[in-house]
Amino acid sequence: MTTNSGASPSIDPSTDTSDAVDLAKGASITLTGRIAGRGLQLLSMIILGKVLGPALFGVYALGWTILRMLGFFATFGSDRGMVRYGSLYWDDDPAALKGALIQTLVTAALGSGLMAAVLYFIAPYLALEVFDEPRLEMVLRWFALGLLLFTAMRVVAAATRASQRMQYSVAAQDLGQPAANLFLVAVFFVLGMRLGGAVAAAVISFAVALSMALLFLHRLVPELYSMRLKPSFAGKELLLFSLPASLAGMFGAYMVWVDRLILGHFRPSADVGIYQAVSQFSIIFAIVLAAIGNACAPMIARFHKAQDTDRLQELYRVSTKWGLYLSLPAFLVICMAPVELLTVLFTSEYEAGWLALIILASGQLIAVATGSVNALLVMTGRPNLWLMLSAPALALNILLNVLFIPRWGVTGAAAATATALATLFIAGVIQVRRALGVWPYDRRLLKAVLAVVVVTAALLALKAVTSALTIPAGVALLLTVLVATLAFGGTLLAVGYDDEDRALLEAIQARLRS
Numbered sequence: 001m002t003t004n005s006g007a008s009p010s011i012d013p014s015t016d017t018s019d020a021v022d023l024a025k026g027a028s029i030t031l032t033g034r035i036a037g038r039g040l041q042l043l044s045m046i047i048l049g050k051v052l053g054p055a056l057f058g059v060y061a062l063g064w065t066i067l068r069m070l071g072f073f074a075t076f077g078s079d080r081g082m083v084r085y086g087s088l089y090w091d092d093d094p095a096a097l098k099g100a101l102i103q104t105l106v107t108a109a110l111g112s113g114l115m116a117a118v119l120y121f122i123a124p125y126l127a128l129e130v131f132d133e134p135r136l137e138m139v140l141r142w143f144a145l146g147l148l149l150f151t152a153m154r155v156v157a158a159a160t161r162a163s164q165r166m167q168y169s170v171a172a173q174d175l176g177q178p179a180a181n182l183f184l185v186a187v188f189f190v191l192g193m194r195l196g197g198a199v200a201a202a203v204i205s206f207a208v209a210l211s212m213a214l215l216f217l218h219r220l221v222p223e224l225y226s227m228r229l230k231p232s233f234a235g236k237e238l239l240l241f242s243l244p245a246s247l248a249g250m251f252g253a254y255m256v257w258v259d260r261l262i263l264g265h266f267r268p269s270a271d272v273g274i275y276q277a278v279s280q281f282s283i284i285f286a287i288v289l290a291a292i293g294n295a296c297a298p299m300i301a302r303f304h305k306a307q308d309t310d311r312l313q314e315l316y317r318v319s320t321k322w323g324l325y326l327s328l329p330a331f332l333v334i335c336m337a338p339v340e341l342l343t344v345l346f347t348s349e350y351e352a353g354w355l356a357l358i359i360l361a362s363g364q365l366i367a368v369a370t371g372s373v374n375a376l377l378v379m380t381g382r383p384n385l386w387l388m389l390s391a392p393a394l395a396l397n398i399l400l401n402v403l404f405i406p407r408w409g410v411t412g413a414a415a416a417t418a419t420a421l422a423t424l425f426i427a428g429v430i431q432v433r434r435a436l437g438v439w440p441y442d443r444r445l446l447k448a449v450l451a452v453v454v455v456t457a458a459l460l461a462l463k464a465v466t467s468a469l470t471i472p473a474g475v476a477l478l479l480t481v482l483v484a485t486l487a488f489g490g491t492l493l494a495v496g497y498d499d500e501d502r503a504l505l506e507a508i509q510a511r512l513r514s
Helices: 013-074 078-089 094-130 136-161 166-190 195-220 236-254 258-266 269-282 284-305 309-336 338-345 348-369 373-379 383-436 443-469 473-495 499-513
Strands: none
Touching: 013 094, 013 136, 013 166, 013 195, 013 236, 013 258, 013 269, 013 284, 013 348, 094 136, 136 166, 136 195, 166 195, 236 383, 258 269, 258 383, 269 284, 269 338, 269 348, 269 383, 284 309, 284 348, 284 373, 309 338, 309 348, 309 383, 309 443, 309 473, 309 499, 338 348, 338 473, 348 383, 373 383, 443 473
């Protein structure tokens, strides 16, 4: 195994460039796709928040959160197992690839079917006894019916990612589902359906995205659909990987979802609605981290299999740097204009969540700054290690939410989640260093520090001007976004891009043109 203890890896430059180009292509697809998809989902949430108001929006948010939490667990990690084993089987073993797909789909169907049945029958208890919200019963029963579609969509989309052709997963899961949801929300609202229309739109959009993913998988590997190809099953090996990965991933994902359920138990649904609106902005950092992690995952598996620590190290550093480049301008906008974000995009009823927005964004930024620690541990065959980190972090999050929410409400929920999230990812980067001997930081990040200083100064000057001239909130928000983006990009351009940064920019430009 090669080792790397210096500040920068000593690898063949041509190999380094090739890896950066591969990562840039995958990251550009997932980033542009996920950001576009996130924009569609944000637009849906804005419409829901404006039309439903905080109280009904909070009811929808509770049901949506329960669906996501159950859907994540119901796959039993089979989607992650599909990415890892599918990337190993893709080129030379279609029988094993077909076996892995069948096994993961059956596992997900059994898990989601059982959970959907349980959710459907306990919906009245949850609505009346746990959340004291009778309108939640209908929402939960609709989402119980959508749980099978949701989990199947995730598994089939994961199968397409094993090819490293990220555009198919992005088109189905990240673009197709939110686009269908947005369209259906608009249609149902025009027809006079409010909360019920919002829930029905989400369920139908899962079916649309699943159909797209199945078509894309057929385009990638048509022989999978042939009866003549006999599947070869990994069996217990795949399950032993998937189950710990499922628990680890579940605990990590629940970190950003469980706060809404606890908030809904202690506080009225209107507070949940405000918190749901707040989370729409802070979660952009999680999307950046997940997009880069998805692009890195197949490469991590290959480099680890080849025992190439140098290339793994460089991949970790470059991906972490890109995550920060993409996240820091958004973070500075949130810090400088939280009230404007909530009042302009939603309504003044959501303004009370401005401090929670800054706190949540801070926790998410720390997670981005640690890089793809989840993917590194899971894709190198160490899901148990990530499990041992994420389980106590989730317990800490639950404890802090129970302590903070009764006293501080929405702000307390944000503080609890941000604290637990930062604890998890800081511990993760330490364990990656110990287990794999790689570290995400080098002197290239000094450019990001300089850019933050320049942008902060520019935004403070802009805020003084807009306050003195009493510029409307919408105009002030637009100017803040423009100044942050241009000042950050301009600073990096002035000090000079690295070779891998040019590769990313070229890949993103090509993706946007296409």
